[in-house]
Amino acid sequence: MSQSMAIEVRSVSKNFGVYQxxxxxxxxxxxxxxxxxxxxxxCGKTTLLRMLAGFESPNSGSILLHGAEVNAIPPxxxxxxxxxxxxxxxxxMTLEQNVAYGLxxxxxDRTRIKRRxxxxxxxxxMSPMAKRKPAQLSGGQRQRIALARALAPEPEVLLLDEPLSALDLKLRQAMRNELRTLQRDTGITFVFVTHDQEEALDxxxxxxxxxxxxxxxxxxxxxxxxxxxxxxxxxxxxxxNFLDVDILEAGAGEATVRMPFGLVLRVPANGYAAKGQATLSVRPEKINLGDQAQGATFEAxxxxxxxxxxxxxxxxxxGGTMLCASRRNASREGDTIPVGATVQAGFVSGAARVLAA
Incomplete structure (x- = not known):
């Protein structure tokens, strides 16, 4: 990833009437x-994207593309x-006409357009389908043409406004891989807007x-x-899992906490420096069960x-505190821990985190 700045958003605010x-x-x-x-x-993500595109203007602050302010520059x-x-x-229009339109x-010139x-x-x-029209395509194929049309003029930045939301699960997964490959191959800055955490993480x-x-x-x-x-x-x-814990001691990015069921351990903390009550987060997959339990262990x-x-x-x-745990099924039979069983559970202290509100 290049260290040069493609986009700088500086103290940008936007109001729509009384709504900020x-x-x-x-x-x-x-x-x-x-x-x-x-x-x-x-949350404001599409408003930000529209500002980058030039369809909206900030009420205050500035947007820079490759070091030049673009607040007053039209899309x-x-x-x-x-x-x-x-x-x-x-x-x-045919697919090739759609791609050529912006050029x-x-x-x-015609020769350059045809080549591009x-x-x-x-x-x-999509070369074999160049003469088809959009109505003859699947959702995934239409998305590919939309990408080709947007990339054809060699933009410095490509903005993507939830482009996968209309596709089914398998196609979304396949298109995620294609988008990432396209971004790496072209070297263009991609700014992607989504509410789907899996897309973002992937x-x-x-x-x-x-x-x-x-x-x-x-x-x-x-x-x-x-x-x-x-x-x-x-x-x-x-x-x-969110747990209400008592902070017994805090400092240097860590805290000693007492869990609701009495267990005391030292965990990473975000800026806490005082005793009191706080929230502890532990992901379900970090809680191990049975013979896999390690670190801070307890019966459940x-x-x-x-x-x-x-x-x-x-x-x-x-002990009256409810937790969710997730266990990988490594064998064909899957997991054999039955409902009603009492098991050892545990997690390493680094897997938990004291959170700011």
Missing amino acids: ALKSVSFNIGGNEFFTMLGPSG HKRRVNTVFQSYALFPH ENLGW VGEMLERVH MSDRIAVLSAGEVQQIGTPTQIYEEPANRFVAEFVGET QVTNKNYMGGYTHYTLDV
């Missing part, structure tokens, strides 16, 4: 980076293209998690999942189980 969609948002996106804005509906004069959720293909508007259209159709594996170099118009955390997929900055990030990205009763193929999810009762 964005509240002094700042972040940078590197050249040749796959950057994802992740969050629930209404057609930015080297930025957008792939929309609906794909927005021209139904009366014609830019004034490219051929290159792009080949890149998205494809991104870095993720910005947004909520209520503010950036909650920016980091690599591993950082976002393993080291959530606060309760919102831990809850929105993946599944987790299995009150429910859900077989999910590769994994079995368990609900555990630990």
Whole structure:
């Protein structure tokens, strides 16, 4: 990933009447980076994307593309293209005409257009269908053409507004791989908007998690999942157990906590320096059962189980405190721990985390 900055968002705020969609948002996106804005509906991610494209303007703050402020530059004069959720293909045009359309508007000569259209159709594996029209394509094929059309003018930045949401599960998974490959092959900065945490974790170099118009955390997929900055990030990205704990001692990024069922252990903490009550997060897959239990161990009763193929999810009762655990099924028979059984459970202290509110 290049260290040069493709995009700089500096203290950007946006109001729609009395509603504040964005509240002094700042972040940078590197050249040749796959950057994802992740969050629930209404968090401000699409508003940010529209600002990068030039369809909306900030009320305050500035947006820079490769070091130049673009607040006052209209969309057609930015080297930025957008792939929309609906794909927005021209139904009366063939696929090659759809891809060529933007190049014609830019004034490219016919020979150059023909060569570039051929290159792009080949890149998205659609050359044999060049003479077809969009109505003759599947959803995944239409998405490939939308990508080819957006990439054809050689933009510096490609914006993707939830382009996978209309596809079925298997096709979404396949297209995630294709998008990541396209980004690596072209070297173009991709800015991807989604509410799907799995998409974000799978494809991104870095993720910005947004909520209520503010950036909650920016980091690599591993950082976002393993080291959530606060309760919102831990809850929105993946599944987790939240436990009310007493902080007995804190400092230097760690805290000694007492669990609701009496267990005392030292765990990573986000900025806590005082005693008191706090929230502890432990991911279900970090809790090991039976002969796999290690670290801080305790007895638990299995009150429910859900077989999910590769994994079995368990609900555990630990002295009146309910926990979820997830165990990989390594054999054909799957997991054999029955409901009602009392088992040893445990997790290493580094797998838990004291969270900011």
